[in-house]
Amino acid sequence: MSIAILSIHRGGPGEAPRRDVFEVPFEAGQSVLDGLRWVREHTDPGLAMRYACLNANACKECMMRLDGAVIYACTARLEAREMRLDPLPNKPLLRDLVTAIAPPDERPPDAA
């Protein structure tokens, strides 16, 4: 069985960024999001990422960087090689792969 290797940015703002590397079983036709969900179900449920529609490319919540380029995790193909996943560069980091992408007036208020 071939595998995909996901090298994922971990940590929140102010933390020294680190990377975790996960091996994921690879099947042709899978998406990067499939790989990330496999990681949560089998290895690390604490991985923070954002997605809603899974497959439909309707919610646009799964934006992140793959090898530096901005992608939708649900439409980018998983490949049998090392793939580097990082949060979006120009948005405030919340944790791991999640950034503050909501319009500013649609976010929860900062804690009083």
Added chain:
Amino acid sequence: MAEDAELRTDVLVIGAGGAGLYAAIEAARQGAQVLLLDRSLIGRGGATVMAQMTVAVALGTEQPDDPAFHLRDTLAAGRGLCDPALARLLCEEGVEVIQEMDAWKTGWARHADGRIRQAHAPGHDRPRCVYVDFLSTGPAVSRTLRTQAQRQGGIRRMGEMLVTDLVLADGRVQGAVALDLAHGRAVRIAAGATIIATGGLTRLYRRNSASANMAGDGYALALRAGATLIDMEFVQFFPIGHLAPRLIGMDPIMWDPFRYKLGGRLLNSEREEFTDRYGAPPEGGRYVVTRDLATYAITKEVAAGRGSPAGGAWLSFEHVPEAELRANFGPVIDRLAANGIDLTKTAIEVAPIAHYHMGGIRVDTRMATDLPGLFAAGEAVGGANGANRLSGNAITEALAFGRVAGRQASALAKQEGIAWTDPRAREALALAGRAGAVRPGFNPAAMFAALQATMAEEVGAFRTATGLARAATRIAALAAELGEAPPGAPLPHDLARADWFDLRAGLLVARAVVLAATARTESRGAHQREDHPGLDAAWTSNQTVTLAGGRLALGQQPVAAAA
């Protein structure tokens, strides 16, 4: 020490799909201050944005039509179990909301002469479904409502807020507690009136058309607060969900619009058409078979060893000329090509997937629940569609019921004002916000997958008493494993913590479905019992589910009289 709520509002709307957005707009239009929350981003998280095609409404732009004809078809599809007053509201108020959506520039597809186009979907007696090309109905509806909600004023919109509990005092709902996912903290929300618009439960099944946010939260919120659910055994399966080859960037229900426009042929392993063997009218290249029948036919064909290789049926458009495919679905044909699929040369495989929930929170025609201060709207509501829903009725239901709920909630909030007693919220606040004991090896994502497997295997489109009993046992085991509080300290975007709440809701709702499905010893619409085939006229009644002291109780009520 009593603390004030962080957020106060006249009307709290939980869920920002079609129902929640319309409710918010209408409540604000009636003068209420509105707080619109969603666990995801506003207008992105649920089924509405994912819908692709049909919105049923008697506009009569293709042929003369009348809400009374739409009602007749809706009641027939519901197999005797619709609440006629709710169904009528859907059909009548539906016309107004779709016209208002048109004025708000949704972009319904039109003929050259300006008439809105209406497609003929199965179960309807004439062309009755408006849509936005190409497969863009949901995104267009969502965008239109989001824009309108921004323009309206008086609506505070807030995503990343997972509502975990309703807060009651003196038998009245007076707000809610939410887990602020962005910051990982609990939030108190005081509200004059609260509307549950959280959508459905189909994520409880392994194969589904759901987003990540459809684990039945609203049903669980309502149950735990003391409201009544109705028709919980009726989960609609969409017969031709995409099965193989694996596709990315496409919604699994994408083949429905293809069927509407191009017909297509549904075939078994012998490449024979087969739905007519199970009582459907002969297809003859047209799309005429209803969802419950197609689901039945495909499942039976697979069971008889005549399924496609991946365990479904073939859907073929090989006979449709390339030019016609392109004229109807140009951009989609390109996306398919990127996935290596050429429809003129290959058939694809399809199978039933969980798609919509007919059941839900019991409401009256004001969308009021049994609990003072609590309303519900959209797929969260049960009753309008009975045992089976017509294509296109769900979006109409979301918009129409949302508007009614917004109007009624606004009126109630004005009359009663805002009250808040913090002690009532204490337990819910602790659950959402407090650090629990760390539990190494605890994986709620894996547990959710186990729940989905159980529901698919034992509580799917075909049920038996023994299978349902197995499901009940497994659900109880998962609930025991879940424990009383989420483990670990809350973090920003703590999916594991969200999973814990999803499981708490999903397991309770799954129990409700199993309970109602076990009791209904007949086959009707979307509820098919292998051990009780055939409709039993004695079962022409609705079942209700309530929760008291941790135990679910089943009730029965006669179907409401015609409105």
